[in-house]
Amino acid sequence: MSGTSPALQPPADAVKPVRHPDAPAPGEPLGAHYGQCFGCGGDQPHGLHLVARAGDGVTVTAEFTVQPAHQGAPGLAHGGVLASALDETLGSLGWLLRTIAVTGRLETDFLLPVPVGTTLYLEAEVTAVAGRKIYSTATGRVGGPDGPVAVRADALFVEVKVEHFTDHGRPEEIRAALDDPDQVRRARAFEVNP
Numbered sequence: 250m251s252g253t254s255p256a257l258q259p260p261a262d263a264v265k266p267v268r269h270p271d272a273p274a275p276g277e278p279l280g281a282h283y284g285q286c287f288g289c290g291g292d293q294p295h296g297l298h299l300v301a302r303a304g305d306g307v308t309v310t311a312e313f314t315v316q317p318a319h320q321g322a323p324g325l326a327h328g329g330v331l332a333s334a335l336d337e338t339l340g341s342l343g344w345l346l347r348t349i350a351v352t353g354r355l356e357t358d359f360l361l362p363v364p365v366g367t368t369l370y371l372e373a374e375v376t377a378v379a380g381r382k383i384y385s386t387a388t389g390r391v392g393g394p395d396g397p398v399a400v401r402a403d404a405l406f407v408e409v410k411v412e413h414f415t416d417h418g419r420p421e422e423i424r425a426a427l428d429d430p431d432q433v434r435r436a437r438a439f440e441v442n443p
């Protein structure tokens with residue numbers, strides 16, 4: 250069963266997404282947007298360490314292998330962790346639009362149990378854009394990139410300014426991020442007009 254609530258139906262004035270001319274080339278790894286990110290950060294010991302690559306158009310692919318720290322039931326991935334993997338993959342679409350956006354709504358279907366040790370093969374695509382609202386969809390397959398869909402999601406991301414983070418993040422992490430030239434460069438890579 251899957252379905253999308255009215256909140257995730259693009260409005261009549263929505264347009265097709267446009268891949269930014271400076272988007273990473275298809276196949277290029279996107280890297281982490283923040284080293285401490287639970288989804289993609291390399292410095293987060295129990296994080297997902299999800300690795301995403303640019304696809305064609307406004308799409309990305311990603312892989313994530315379920316670790317023992319990600320269990321809900323014995324030997325099975327926690328649903329919230331799988332939702333995080335979908336959220337992270339959908340979030341990485343911002344690299345292709347060069348837009349900073351945060352998840353407003355995420356609707357997830359869990360179709361198959363996912364054992365520890367499984368690699369989840371994720372794909373995400375922006376389907377429509379309406380002003381600051383970015384509509385997108387994602388799947389996570391098991392057994393290979395063409396295997397059965399274990400999880401899927403539809404989402405609404407909302408474009409924000411960098412002040413969304415600097416105004417609301419805990420000051421010590423924000424200070425550290427602003428003092429890190431690599432972090433500032435990564436944040437700018439998301440923005441059309443840094």
Ligand SMILES: CCCCC/C=C\C/C=C\C/C=C\C/C=C\CCCC(=O)SCCNC(=O)CCNC(=O)[C@H](O)C(C)(C)COP(=O)(O)OP(=O)(O)OC[C@H]1O[C@@H](n2cnc3c(N)ncnc32)[C@H](O)[C@@H]1OP(=O)(O)O
Binds near residue numbers: 341349352353354433
């Ligand atoms: C140098 C330091 C830099 C540090 C930054 C570092 C790196 C930055 C780079 C990239 C990072 C970017 C993203 C991270 C990537 C991946 C991680 C995965 C993604 C996430 O995990 S991210 C965390 C979870 N996420 C949140 O923490 C959001 C909390 N939330 C809010 O911050 C607000 O809620 C916000 C901003 C969403 C909206 O607030 P707002 O005031 O700006 O705008 P407003 O409310 O007017 O909404 C505008 C239009 O969206 C519609 N709309 C809004 N929400 C809706 C909903 N839920 N359902 C249906 N429609 C909705 C409205 O109905 C309206 O529609 P309309 O225009 O038609 O009226």
